[in-house]
Amino acid sequence: MALASGVRFAARALLRPWALLRGTTLGRTEPAAGGGGDGARRFGSQRVLVEPDAASGVAVMKLRNPPVNALSLELLTELVISLEKLENDKTFRGVILTSDCPRVFCAGLDLTEICGRNPAHCAEYWKAMQELWLRTYLSSLVLVAAINGACPAGGCIIALSCDCRVLADNPKYRIGLNETLLGIIAPFWLKDTYVNTIGHRASEQALQLGSLFPPAEALQVGLVDQVVPEDQVQSTALSEMARWLAVPDHARQLTKNMMRKATADRLLRQRDADTQNFVSFVCRDSIQKSLQAYLEKLRQRKG
């Protein structure tokens, strides 16, 4: 009951983002720990913590949906709203995206959103996923992913839609698109993003095998731009950000758009068909069974 009303609330907010601003902490600012002036005030929502630094024009956005930052409908909605809020505030030129959950950047799709759910819910969920990708992939802001944990599937989608990726050097923090191992298929726009990042042959191999790359291999294949000791992820992300912000915004933004628009337009042209494909695919009995089995395996793995 509570979950259903939460979902309805999030869905309403996706259509009318400002609806979420009422009655939640989103849009409310509070002093950051140890902070004083305006530049050190933070805002956010239940699942996304934003630490803005007005002086540098950079905000740190932390995913906070424990235990593993699975992309629930609520998290997707709150991410879109937080990003939109920063984009509309001309003070900000860059965002560092990171995790507030230990050892996991983002576990990808929240499988409970597509297991045992009706087609209408799966459609609503998938539209929210498309929206987040479109928003991040085409964002006018510089987005740097500070990947401080495991980054499979949907987590990798978020990282790939950023302009630059810094990964913590921990063999447990693997990154990649492992969909095939769950018996599901990456949609074409995700495949395109992979190809745009690591090239056709490497994508062909990695997608079919469902490869999750440990840091050194992720660096070698070009999936991430830097691998650094865990305690240097944040500072390296800030240095990367400075490098990107040294370029005049208009020139960088137009160039980004030139590089990415065709890929995004492909989804924009067939958004409804992509949603229908997704729904009819995940609602098949056989796919539901394999997703259930995968979730069960994850649950049993514990302890």
Ligand SMILES: CC/C=C\C/C=C\CCCC/C=C/C(=O)SCCNC(=O)CCNC(=O)[C@H](O)C(C)(C)COP(=O)(O)OP(=O)(O)OC[C@H]1O[C@@H](n2cnc3c(N)ncnc32)[C@H](O)[C@@H]1OP(=O)(O)O
């Ligand atoms: C025609 C084609 C049309 C359409 C195509 C169809 C589909 C499109 C696919 C779209 C692309 C995206 C796909 C995805 O993102 S699928 C999700 C893939 N994710 C994973 O495989 C990651 C699974 N999780 C893990 O490997 C580990 O949890 C992780 C992240 C390494 C962390 O490990 P650890 O810290 O040890 O934590 P636990 O494993 O113990 O997990 C804690 C707790 O969280 C639950 N959980 C984990 N991941 C998910 C998840 N993705 N969704 C929901 N729940 C998750 C886990 O079960 C535990 O729960 P518990 O109740 O036991 O506490």
